[in-house]
Amino acid sequence: MDIIIAVLATLGTIFILLAGVGIVRMPDLYLRISVTTKAATLGIGLILGGAAVYFKDTGVTSRVLAIIFFMLLTAPIGAHLIGRASYFIGLPLWGKTKYNDLKGKYDRDSHECSSRKPANEEETEEQSS
C-alpha cells in the first residue's frame, strides 16, 4: 500500500514541478495559462488521491473527491476568465504565434463574440496595422 501512495504522490509532485518550470520558461501569458492549469490540476488530483489511499476512510475519501471535483470544475473556468480579460486588455501574443482565430471576432465595446466582423473592427484593425 505504501508503494501505491509513493507512486501517486511522486507523479503528482513531478507534474506540479513541471508546471512551476513551465510558468517560468513559457514566453507568453496564454501559454503560461495553458501549462499551469492542466499540469497543476492533474498533479493536485494525484496527490489528493494518494492521501485518500493512505487514510482509507469514507469521510476523507469523500472530502478528497469533493476537492478534485471542485478543482476540475473551476480551473478551466478561471483560466478562461483570466485569458479573456487579458485578451480584452490587449496583451500581445507571442511573436511566433501562427494563428489568431479570435482576431476581429470580438466586439471591443460590447465584449460580444460573433463570427461575422463587427462594424467598428475594420477601423481599429487599420489603425493597428
Added chain:
Amino acid sequence: MNLYNYLYYILLPLLAIAVLLVFYRFYKGPTLSDRVVALELLISIGIGIIALHSIITKQPTFLDNAMILALIAFLTTTAFSYYLEKRKKK
C-alpha cells in the same frame, strides 16, 4: 526507506522548489495577469503541500483547509479578471 521519510525529505523539497519558481514569476511577471496566474498556481501548490503534510502528520483534518484554499483560488481569479475587464472599459 520509510514512506514518511520519502515524503518529507524528497517530495516536499520538490514542491518547495516549484513554489520558488512560481514566486520568481510572481515577482518578475511583466503584467498583472501573469501575477494572477502565478497566484492561482501558488494556491494550488499550497493544496498539494497540505495534502502531503496531512499524510505525514496523520491528520486528515488538514484537508478541510485544502478545500477552503481551492475555493479562495477560484474566487481571486474571478474577481481579478472581472476588475481587469472593468478597468479597461471606463
